[in-house]
Amino acid sequence: MAEQEGVIKFSFEFQKRENVPEVPWEVQAWRDLFVRYELIGQLPGRYDGFGFGNLSCRVGAAFSITATQTGGLKCLEDSDYALVDDWSLARNHLSASGVKEPSSESLTHAAIYDSDPGVQFVFHVHSPAIWQARQQLRLPETSAEIPYGTVLMAQTLKSLARELGPDGIIAMAGHEDGIISWSTTAVGAGSLIFKALHQQMS
Numbered sequence: 001m002a003e004q005e006g007v008i009k010f011s012f013e014f015q016k017r018e019n020v021p022e023v024p025w026e027v028q029a030w031r032d033l034f035v036r037y038e039l040i041g042q043l044p045g046r047y048d049g050f051g052f053g054n055l056s057c058r059v060g061a062a063f064s065i066t067a068t069q070t071g072g073l074k075c076l077e078d079s080d081y082a083l084v085d086d087w088s089l090a091r092n093h094l095s096a097s098g099v100k101e102p103s104s105e106s107l108t109h110a111a112i113y114d115s116d117p118g119v120q121f122v123f124h125v126h127s128p129a130i131w132q133a134r135q136q137l138r139l140p141e142t143s144a145e146i147p148y149g150t151v152l153m154a155q156t157l158k159s160l161a162r163e164l165g166p167d168g169i170i171a172m173a174g175h176e177d178g179i180i181s182w183s184t185t186a187v188g189a190g191s192l193i194f195k196a197l198h199q200q201m202s
């Protein structure tokens with residue numbers, strides 16, 4: 001099923017504010033690497049030119065996430081992240097604040113944070129190479145039958161992530177090239193993506 005990248009499918013409340021929390025350097029460093037490998041970005045031939053990929057980290061009871069349509073920016077400032085401080089998978093709703101609105105994939109990240117209190121970092125990238133090799137790599141995956149951005153998808157992700165524990169990687173069969181990883185550390189979440197990328201080459 002074709003679906004459009006970058007379209008927000010949940011309802012949200014957004015409060016504009018200038019004093020956004022500082023984002024840990026690890027998130028920025030991993031983003032630099034993902035941009036170089038075109039796992040995050042905005043490229044003419046991909047997804048009708050929409051930006052793709054987004055990163056988040058837990059901040060107390062909230063999480064900071066890259067703002068919507070920042071894929072094309074080479075370097076991000078703290079103001080390119082929004083703070084998501086409340087969410088409900090059941091209601092397909094969240095509330096956020098910041099200079100810019102949160103990523104269209106924020107509810108997907110929220111589902112992973114809900115799965116285990118130990119999760120501190122969630123990285124979502126788009127990798128045609130890993131996605132196409134997901135079966136050989138035996139990556140856990142969410143069914144292609146579940147439309148992306150629905151309540152059912154968020155709940156499926158949450159229960160699959162819960163089975164996998166505080167570190168994991170999932171291919172989203174219903175979301176073209178979509179890969180999501182998470183961990184208690186940034187290096188843990190980032191390594192799972194590069195491990196899969198390496199394994200599909202060998």
Ligand SMILES: [Zn+2]
Binds near residue numbers: 005052125126175178
């Ligand atoms: Zn995506």
